[in-house]
Amino acid sequence: MKLTKYTKLGLLIVFSFAIFIWGMNYLKGIDFFKQNTTYHVVYERVDGLLESSAVMMNGYQVGQVKSIDFSARNDGSLVVAFSLEGDFLIPRGSAARIVSSDIMGTKSIKLQIVPSNAYYQPGDTIPGSIEEDLKEQVSMQVLPLKNKAEQLLGSLDSAITVITYVFNAEARQNLAESFTRINQTILNLETASNEVSELLVSEKSNLQGIIRNMNELSASLNDNSDDFTNIVSNFSSISDSLAAADLAKLIGELHASAQGMNSILEKLDTGKGTAGKLINDEELYSNLADMSQSLDNLLKDLRNNPKRYVHFSAFDLGKNVYVSPERAQNKNADYTLKVHLISSPKRMSLENSIFEQFEQVEEVEISGVYSYLTGSTSDIDDIMKMHTKAKTVFPDASIVAFKNGRKVRLEKALKKLGN
Structure with missing residues (x-):
């Protein structure tokens, strides 16, 4: 079948429209295939x-x-x-x-x-x-900044108002005066600094001496640190002893003792009791004084005229017999009194400086304990003087008695020597 040229033209137009429509849809992303x-x-x-x-x-x-x-x-x-x-x-x-x-x-x-x-x-x-579009996002991001900017502007406005109110003519004048005084203060500080510098230069040698002395003092303290440690330890021991002591009981006892002393003094003052009457009775005091004077006169007369009071005679041969004091002393010559100075578990040198005040010091060892004695006499007055002297160096010094080299009771020896 032979197509006419108009049919071909129509088919071409339809095909072109189809291609155009497909192309348009394809460009839009629509693919019919x-x-x-x-x-x-x-x-x-x-x-x-x-x-x-x-x-x-x-x-x-x-x-x-x-x-x-x-x-x-x-x-x-x-x-x-x-x-x-x-x-x-x-x-x-x-x-x-x-x-x-x-x-x-x-x-x-x-x-x-x-x-x-x-x-x-x-x-x-x-x-x-x-x-959210870009505008909204930007608005959301800028909104906090906008709020802060508004607050800042409000604060600036308030600050400017305050500054305007504060910095009036009088305030500006006061500020000018303040700055003038500050400048003067700075000048004074500069002057003082120069004077200090001159003083340091002039007193440099003295300052060096002070620093040297301080260094020597520090070195001395460092060398004696052990002594300071011992002192602190001793104070600590004393503190511990005081803490361990029953201070409340001790104070109570002292208080009771004070009350007793007050009671005794009150009785003495009021004339109660034997001691009170003895202190407050003037007549008794006068009698005792007279008796003491009489005894003194009697002793003097006895010493000057013993024949008037003492007369011994076994036979009346016209001779006076006297008691010789030397024979009584020889009777108890085997009793000896000494002063005990100190005892120590360790042996001490007799050349020690603590014994230098005593002429003769002897050492006695009994059961591992060393005792140091001085003096050797049967005269009670002499031993008392030695004991008083010894107590100045040894507060715990005491008198001891010996018989033929063996220690005896002091009371027995004093009784014998007193006879």
Whole structure:
């Protein structure tokens, strides 16, 4: 069958229109030769989303927007239909979010996939959301700065008001005077610094001597640190002894003793008791004084005229017999009195400085204890003088008695020697 030229022309026009329509849809991303799946999303606004805008998933374009129409609810919402290439199914719970795809504000749909075992069917309406545009984001970022700037401006305004109020003519004059005084103070400090420098230069040798003396003192203290340690230890021992002592009991006893002494003094003062009467009776004192004088006179007369009072005679041969004191002394000559100075578990040298005040010091060792004695006399007066002298060096010194080199009781020896 032979086609006419008009038929060919018509077929060419139809083919051209088909190619044109396919090309236009292809440029829009619609390929009639590929399988597409369509879904719908309802938005309150689309913020510049256009037909043929890209549909992205994980940064990869998987479809495009097919159409944007108002919804049948007549509430101003928009229904966006987009198609996905191939037979890709969207899991339930996923959402289509309108986002900015570049800095120029071009909008696209970003699929936010949530893994699920259930899927939306082609033609279903899936949830949608809108990303805040650049203007809103900038506004949200700038809003805190705007608020702080407003607060800062308010604070600056208040500060300027205060400064304006404070820095009036009188305040400025006071500040000028203050700065003048500060400058004067600085000049005075500079003058004082110069004087101190001159003083240091002139007294340099004295300062060096002071520092040298301080160093010597420090060295001396360092050398005697052991002595200071011993002193501190002794004080610590004394403190421990005081802490361990029953001070309350001791104070109570002292208080009781003081009360007893006060009672005794009160009785003596009032003339109660024998001692009180002895102290307060003037007549008794006079009698005792007279008796003492009489005894003194008697002793003097006895010493001067012994024949008047003592007369011994075995036979009346006209001779006087006297008692010789030497024979009585020889009778008890085997008793000896000595002064005990000190005892020590360790042997001490007789050349020790503590014995230098005594002419003769002897050492006696008994059961491992060394005793040191001085003096050797039968005269009680002499031993008492030695004992008084010894107590100045040895407060615990005592008198001891010996008979034929063996120690005896002091009372017995004094009784014998007293006879």
